[in-house]
Amino acid sequence: MHNKTILIVDDEAPVRDMLRIALEMADYRCLEAENAQAAHALVIDEKPDLILLDWMLPDVSGVELARRLKRDELTAAIPIIMLTAKGEEDHKIKGLETGADDYITKPFSPRELVARLKAVLRRAGPSTPEEPLTAGGLVLDPISHRVTINGNPVDMGPTEFRLLTFFLSHQERAYTRTQLLDHVWGGNVYVEERTVDVHIRRLRKALTVDGHERYIQTVRGTGYRFSVQTAERV
Amino acid sequence: MHNKTILIVDDEAPVRDMLRIALEMADYRCLEAENAQAAHALVIDEKPDLILLDWMLPDVSGVELARRLKRDELTAAIPIIMLTAKGEEDHKIKGLETGADDYITKPFSPRELVARLKAVLRRAGPSTPEEPLTAGGLVLDPISHRVTINGNPVDMGPTEFRLLTFFLSHQERAYTRTQLLDHVWGGNVYVEERTVDVHIRRLRKALTVDGHERYIQTVRGTGYRFSVQTAERV
DNA sequence: CACTTTGGTGACAAATATATGACAGGCGCC
DNA sequence: GGCGCCTGTCATATATTTGTCACCAAAGTG
Known part of the structure; x- marks a missing residue:
């Protein structure tokens, strides 16, 4: 099985680059989307294993996108990590409520990112149920x-x-x-x-x-x- | 149920041919239009299930047509896939903003086209009510x-x-x-x-x-x- | 009551959808 | 390479569904 695919959703190109580089170093495959609509399309088409989603997006807010994805049966199982800026921390609770599986506060180190991401992926684990x-x-x-x-x-x-x-x-x-x-x-x-x-x-x-x-x-x-x-x- | 109807809007005949062949191979019914006006007429008359729209059109730009279609209640529900050339990638975001549901960058393989198209159609699919x-x-x-x-x-x-x-x-x-x-x-x-x-x-x-x-x-x-x-x- | 409309029914043949059996290519394993 | 197991597709057989009719019954009309 090839490596996990991560979808990066952020409107700032430098941030996306940073994320992509960090993730590719850790041997993940990356997809990028600049806005919610493109992200949605990619989720459907490519079924990423995890989504890194910026809290703030130009069109629909990241929160809204997360909610939408979690509501759709096809995409509900995909873990989502929210990226929130320092000042937005208050939102983190709300972010989790919307269905995100974890959040990371900017700025963060690549190491931290990868660690969190691994944790979430592990938790979501092999989607094989354990119970008969x-x-x-x-x-x-x-x-x-x-x-x-x-x-x-x-x-x-x-x-x-x-x-x-x-x-x-x-x-x-x-x-x-x-x-x-x-x-x-x-x-x-x-x-x-x-x-x-x-x-x-x-x-x-x-x-x-x-x-x-x-x-x-x-x-x-x-x-x-x-x-x-x-x-x-x- | 008979097959989906796709409306191809492109001013270059060879491109239209290529698209039509690919789509008909995959058993879709095709309509073709060379410009925005013809396209608009066909949309009203034939109610295609999906529109493949070239970004560049001689008269009104594809973007403008998409916007118009999405604004009209009768046609708003029809998914649109934008065709953009390699160099125009910057526009893809804008394309999505206008209401296109997906975009494909030329050149693309027939397989990719059909895959994308299926994904979009599926997404647009019938929304069954959930409550008894x-x-x-x-x-x-x-x-x-x-x-x-x-x-x-x-x-x-x-x-x-x-x-x-x-x-x-x-x-x-x-x-x-x-x-x-x-x-x-x-x-x-x-x-x-x-x-x-x-x-x-x-x-x-x-x-x-x-x-x-x-x-x-x-x-x-x-x-x-x-x-x-x-x-x-x- | 005779006559006109409108709705209810059973029968059908054509159109569709699904079930099934067969088959060839792909793949892993000696 | 030879062999056996899976898979995706077909062509063919079956099973259901569907749109129409022709004809009957019921409800209006005067």
């Missing part, structure tokens, strides 16, 4: 990377595993194929929507016991939904 | 895309689902068939008015419990109204 995910008799243990139904091991390919993981953490919710591609395949891949169907089928096949599969429902005209079928008509 | 809509014992949950009456699942086709969604958010109000076609089917479709009757019937059938349906009333000479029948005459 379950639904009905189905259990997916992220640690051992195993799936069982009523204790019987089930096996499937990597993609199906990721798909199932996603579904288990988002049960009862209908997703379009596009959304599934975004979440399970990861943003900018160019893959046919129909491909989702195929993997759904593979997953269904894997989850079939006694010729029955009680987990994935087709939502016609929309996509799919994962939920344990409560009752079955006979 | 209810009426009497009827509950429609937009998230799970499910309908229940007193807890019992109800099932219906996509059109009926949309129709019900519309009714639930506009209860107690009579709509003509034409209005329903506009709102539920979406403007520019040519569909017989009587078709509404049929879907109303289908929806009624789906909402029938114990031979009774208490939600949709016929407003003779006008159309239909959704409202929970409070009492039932015996």
Whole structure:
């Protein structure tokens, strides 16, 4: 896996340069945005692993951008570090309230920056959940990377595993194929929507016991939904 | 659902060709305009889903066109991607400020174009309401895309689902068939008015419990109204 | 009551959407 | 290289949905 990508959002070019140099020294990949709109576009397109966000931005304030990002399910998981100037410290609490995961007061040393950043990244950690995910008799243990139904091991390919993981953490919710591609395949891949169907089928096949599969429902005209079928008509 | 329509606005024919080819490969429908005026006309007539707009145009600059489109309520919702040449990068910020949703710097690869475009379209995507809509014992949950009456699942086709969604958010109000076609089917479709009757019937059938349906009333000479029948005459 | 309008229904064929089986390329592993 | 497992795409089979009709019932009209 390549290095983490950090998105720098600041309107002052010298600050961006400084940040970029510090981060690239520490082997991070950097993206830069000068304003909230560009930042938003980059977040969607590039899915950075972390966002360094200046409190003050010319257009929308950084706070507002943070709030927006945290509200959007697609981007909510990305940690945000706020940059606030000395005098703005009062705001830091508010900054945290908006969903930022940490704040750094300017001026700061590159070392401090990198340290904080590492800490936040570590905390956000590998997004693999530690607890087993379950639904009905189905259990997916992220640690051992195993799936069982009523204790019987089930096996499937990597993609199906990721798909199932996603579904288990988002049960009862209908997703379009596009959304599934975004979440399970990861943003900018160019893959046919129909491909989702195929993997759904593979997953269904894997989850079939006694010729029955009680987990994935087709939502016609929309996509799919994962939920344990409560009752079955006979 | 048919494919998205993209409007290409560029004064250089070779560029337009290149774009069109790339887009048609990716199965988008393309419209082309050579100048701002033609573009504006096409936007009104065809309601493209996205506009690819060159920064430099012979008559009005692309920026100006974007600004105009974003100012008009009818067209404001259409995402715009700006094409800027290498040297014009300084302008990109300005481009975003005018209301463009993204920018691409020439030269770019077809893959990048399509990826960006998809991202923008996705972002613009339909915003589903988050809260369940209810009426009497009827509950429609937009998230799970499910309908229940007193807890019992109800099932219906996509059109009926949309129709019900519309009714639930506009209860107690009579709509003509034409209005329903506009709102539920979406403007520019040519569909017989009587078709509404049929879907109303289908929806009624789906909402029938114990031979009774208490939600949709016929407003003779006008159309239909959704409202929970409070009492039932015996 | 005879006659005119307007809405309700069941049947259909065409259009769409989804399920499935097959297949070829990519990749890691002997 | 040969082999086996994954993957993304297709082409094909199935399943649903949809827009229209023709025809019947109900509600107005005079």
